[in-house]
Amino acid sequence: MADKAAIVTGGARGMGLATAMILAADHHIVLTDVDETSLGQAVAQIEANGGSAEFVVADITSRDQVDAVFAVAAAAGGLRAVVHAAGVSPHMASAEKLIEINAVGTIHIGEAALAVANEGFALVNVASIAAQMVPGFLIPTRAFRYASTDVAKFRRKLVAAATRTGRKMAAAQAYPISKAFVVWYSADRAAAFGAKGARILSVSPGSFDTEMGRIENDGGAGKLTEFAALKRFGRPEEIAELLAFCASEKPGYLTGVDILCDGGTKAGMGLREMVQLARQA
Template sequence: MAKAKQTAIITGGARGMGLATALIMAADHHLVLTDVDEQALADAVQRVEAAGGTAEYVVADITDRTQVDAVFAAAAKAGGLRAVVHAAGVSPHMTTAEKIIDINAVGTVHITDAAHSVAGEGFALVNVASIAAIMVPRFLIPTRAFRYAATDIDKFRRKLVSASLRGGRKMSAAQSYPISKAFVVWFSADQSARFGAKGARILSVSPGSFDTAMGQLEAKGGAGKLTEFAALKRFGKPEEIGELLAFCASDKPGYLTGIDILCDGGTKAGMGLKEKIELARQA
């Protein structure tokens, strides 16, 4: 008897890293894709089905917990939910500091809490962070405010937005992005014991510069400059990060949890303090 296909949720599944991951995971998972762009989601489902997989979509804004719950309800109806790859996010050139905190940080809290509510033995949640989380001085990251994510989400949001505005409105979006992604790394580690108590895993993956629409949008704001310091002096391909995300979400690395995995083409390895200052000045 053939093994029943399991289900995976992929946020940001309409394009970029999310879609690249979906096309890989479709080999052995039914997919529930979610994003805010319905036409892009419909196109993504068509691509998955053309490749021989099965998928459905739910239009959802991850800053709204009710809409997040609707995504998980669709996955529950499909049956066998085993993994979530949370790839949805926005970058500095896309929106305001407030929206970046809402989507990247608050949205991650909503996805993580919803995932924990259904997690069981063998379940995995992979949150997408960013190399930006480690590219700014630690004193600019309001780590002490992160703990409010589990107790007072409104206070958590206010504190992260306030920290983003310290350098003024002009720089606030650029500052909010590393803050939001540092939170994703921190929260994924912080929640590992909570998930582990249910036999489940949670971790984060931090991509460097990748050739996605968002990556190209940020090319002049630092993503392109980063490749000059990298061992591999090019943008990464979406399928390259997709393979890593799909592997982390699979049942193969069953002892991998509570950690961040940097996939940056050797960028961090090629950067010292001088290079970080140069990058900060350019940004």
């Protein structure tokens, strides 16, 4: 077993599993997700490739369950990295559930990571291009500060922002709000992690060929590729290379930032194209 461990949330499939496969070259991997069958299959895949892995079934909306995942990783060796890829998209959940999983879940992971962070530790949060595709006035940035002082109030304010235009579009509004929070949180907590010699940052994928990406194909993910420089869906292993690099010890001065990996989508879009896409969503 490797003498250092890495946690990958949302590790049962998609970009989470692809990232775990790379990190397994020199880390013992602790996968977590809510699907026990898929987690077992993912561990078997990592081990068949020569890696060392185990899994913990956990719901990241529960701080106690998150702490249990970190305890397993600590027992496996020195926890050096966390890649937080767990999340849901608009066609998968209600506005309330989106906020709970994507935003509150990120707080739980971040607090648990900060508690054990030390020199060389890294937390990489997966955000989304969606965080950059909506007007800033729709993002309740002032409410984000309650993440560290009053999570209940934080939750209420984000849900209220997502539902201000009605229930029909609530989930579609909640998703970019929740992912904008991931970007904000990763920058806001950089100093706290830095005080321990540790790093935190976010990566914002564009349209990728994962299970979630296919679910959202008709909701805009497919349409985005029409504006991209690379007119195709990204492959899970492509974003995994970036996530694994960010989580590694190599980019030791990289922290507090968001990295957009979208095949040149945002570069090919102006305000008119963004409005057009929003109307078609």
